[in-house]
Amino acid sequence: xxxxxxxxxxxxxxxxxxxxxxxAGFAGSIFGWDRSAKAxxxxxxMGAVDAxxxxxxxxxxxxxxxxxxxxxxxxxxxxxxxxxxxxxxxLGPGQVVTDVGSVKGWLMxxxxxxxNGPGQPRYLPGHPMVGKEQSGTAGAEGSLFEGGAWLFLPVxxxxxxxxxxWQEWVRRMGARVVxxxxxxxxxxxxxxxxxxxxxxxxxASMLAERFGxxxxxxxRVRAVGGRALREMTRLGASPYSxxxxxxxxxxxxxxxxxxxxxxxxxxxxxxxxxGELRRSFEEANVFRRGLVG
Amino acid sequence: xxxxxxxxxxxxxxxxxxxxxxxAGFAGSIFGWDRSAKAxxxxxxMGAVDAxxxxxxxxxxxxxxxxxxxxxxxxxxxxxxxxxxxxxxxLGPGQVVTDVGSVKGWLMxxxxxxxNGPGQPRYLPGHPMVGKEQSGTAGAEGSLFEGGAWLFLPVxxxxxxxxxxWQEWVRRMGARVVxxxxxxxxxxxxxxxxxxxxxxxxxASMLAERFGxxxxxxxRVRAVGGRALREMTRLGASPYSxxxxxxxxxxxxxxxxxxxxxxxxxxxxxxxxxGELRRSFEEANVFRRGLVG
Numbered sequence: 001x002x003x004x005x006x007x008x009x010x011x012x013x014x015x016x017x018x019x020x021x022x023x024a025g026f027a028g029s030i031f032g033w034d035r036s037a038k039a040x041x042x043x044x045x046m047g048a049v050d051a052x053x054x055x056x057x058x059x060x061x062x063x064x065x066x067x068x069x070x071x072x073x074x075x076x077x078x079x080x081x082x083x084x085x086x087x088x089x090x091l092g093p094g095q096v097v098t099d100v101g102s103v104k105g106w107l108m109x110x111x112x113x114x115x116n117g118p119g120q121p122r123y124l125p126g127h128p129m130v131g132k133e134q135s136g137t138a139g140a141e142g143s144l145f146e147g148g149a150w151l152f153l154p155v156x157x158x159x160x161x162x163x164x165x166w167q168e169w170v171r172r173m174g175a176r177v178v179x180x181x182x183x184x185x186x187x188x189x190x191x192x193x194x195x196x197x198x199x200x201x202x203x204a205s206m207l208a209e210r211f212g213x214x215x216x217x218x219x220r221v222r223a224v225g226g227r228a229l230r231e232m233t234r235l236g237a238s239p240y241s242x243x244x245x246x247x248x249x250x251x252x253x254x255x256x257x258x259x260x261x262x263x264x265x266x267x268x269x270x271x272x273x274x275g276e277l278r279r280s281f282e283e284a285n286v287f288r289r290g291l292v293g
Numbered sequence: 294x295x296x297x298x299x300x301x302x303x304x305x306x307x308x309x310x311x312x313x314x315x316x317a318g319f320a321g322s323i324f325g326w327d328r329s330a331k332a333x334x335x336x337x338x339m340g341a342v343d344a345x346x347x348x349x350x351x352x353x354x355x356x357x358x359x360x361x362x363x364x365x366x367x368x369x370x371x372x373x374x375x376x377x378x379x380x381x382x383x384l385g386p387g388q389v390v391t392d393v394g395s396v397k398g399w400l401m402x403x404x405x406x407x408x409n410g411p412g413q414p415r416y417l418p419g420h421p422m423v424g425k426e427q428s429g430t431a432g433a434e435g436s437l438f439e440g441g442a443w444l445f446l447p448v449x450x451x452x453x454x455x456x457x458x459w460q461e462w463v464r465r466m467g468a469r470v471v472x473x474x475x476x477x478x479x480x481x482x483x484x485x486x487x488x489x490x491x492x493x494x495x496x497a498s499m500l501a502e503r504f505g506x507x508x509x510x511x512x513r514v515r516a517v518g519g520r521a522l523r524e525m526t527r528l529g530a531s532p533y534s535x536x537x538x539x540x541x542x543x544x545x546x547x548x549x550x551x552x553x554x555x556x557x558x559x560x561x562x563x564x565x566x567x568g569e570l571r572r573s574f575e576e577a578n579v580f581r582r583g584l585v586g
Binding site: 198202209234273289 | 442482492496503504511516521523528532547548578582585
């Protein structure tokens with residue numbers, strides 16, 4: 001029953017959703033909009049979104065959204081919030097707004113007044129647990145969601161058929177659908193996603209301060225660094241523009257896990273020459289076995 | 294002119310050296326020894342080392358070493374030190390001992406009295422900048438050194454032809470030979486190798502404390518965690534038995550970089566809601582561009 005999807009924000013995530021939908025066999029229309037005309041054109045050229053609907057004279061996000069059964073908000077968290085607030089009053093009760101934001105409690109509060117009540121459109125909070133350190137339309141891939149989790153958060157009110165069907169499309173894109181509440185989501189994502197990002201940024205930033213001033217030293221780091229260095233700093237390439245919003249809107253949970261990690265690092269530092277170091281390694285070994293089998 | 298190589302320690306590194314030598318076309322003998330009879334047998338079965346020399350009745354590391362032109366010490370740092378001290382007095386001036394230890398200043402001090410003087414064997418300190426989080430012979434690969442750096446540290450005295458030839462074999466194994474002094478080595482490796490390891494261990498250990506006690510929560514982490522989590526904790530699988538020695542013998546340098554990272558993490562934590570966070574992300578972006586182009 002979903003015939004028209006609108007994707008607002010055709011960067012890495014938004015364009016990947018479009019490509020993945022097509023790859024999964026979605027035959028309806030996919031309207032796209034991006035505040036960057038270049039990103040929108042690129043998304044059209046790669047087939048992630050279609051040409052604009054005929055009733056549209058110029059690219060207009062509101063006309064895109066109003067013409068769609070499902071509207072996917074695919075930008076940084078603050079921009080998702082802005083769209084949620086602006087679209088709520090203009091959409092009808094049969095329409096579903098979903099998103100790809102990495103923080104959910106804050107967004108759900110913003111949406112509460114204008115969604116999911118009688119006569120209101122639906123907001124289905126979503127969050128694919130995939131990504132790349134490089135943002136931008138050019139990196140979009142139809143296979144981006146394959147094998148990853150795509151979280152959905154239950155909301156009150158009466159769900160229409162579009163919501164169940166959207167989750168079915170997400171499964172066809174290759175993702176595992178996982179449901180959880182907002183509190184668990186934001187606590188868990190702080191630990192398994194936001195913290196690893198901040199650690200990658202901190203490590204790369206600290207190494208930049210130490211070696212980056214001196215081109216000869218940086219050349220040495222480049223010549224000598226192996227897989228461990230490349231891997232542990234990969235997330236250092238992530239853009240501030242995206243993470244600013246996540247840091248701001250999930251600050252409490254991120255602070256908590258950052259502090260716990262700082263304490264663990266200090267414990268390791270104080271025990272480099274003692275047998276206490278064994279405990280940290282053995283706990284880490286257990287975690288890895290639990291994580292990857 | 295190198296006809297016989299002895300590898301003491303046929304775990305991941307030692308067995309990989311044997312396989313890589315064969316792959317590079319080395320046609321001489323490769324003797325092997327390991328304190329674990331099982332690891333030695335496994336290395337022989339995979340063709341990483343040969344059957345023992347005919348003059349040997351039982352597996353004997355001293356006979357292996359004394360029969361070889363080049364002896365590769367491939368165990369944890371403390372075991373390398375022990376072998377260096379025990380072999381120095383029994384080897385002749387034409388023989389070269391080299392190693393794969395990740396800390397060099399401490400080992401070079403241990404070797405100083407019995408190597409590289411007139412009438413003494415040579416010690417050529419070496420360190421391939423590759424590895425895996427899983428130790429053990431079973432993971433050995435002839436391609437392990439391809440594309441990685443292999444560091445050598447200059448020592449005094451008169452180098453024989455075996456040393457230059459060994460470095461040539463290292464190149465044929467696919468590695469880039471890089472030379473540097475002990476102080477630079479230990480400072481640089483603390484930052485680009487030992488620190489990433491401690492961070493991976495700390496992150497995995499802290500997550501184990503937070504989620505590992507509760508199987509349902511750990512299952513949730515497993516279901517939700519994406520590439521960032523898997524990658525940033527991969528090194529958490531590394532064995533204490535190997536890292537204990539590195540932590541102990543390069544503690545001063547590791548403490549310094551750990552402290553700097555703790556400070557950077559605290560800075561990020563204190564600025565999750567401020568524009569100061571931009572600086573950390575932008576510095577990290579610059580480091581990544583410098584590292585991977």
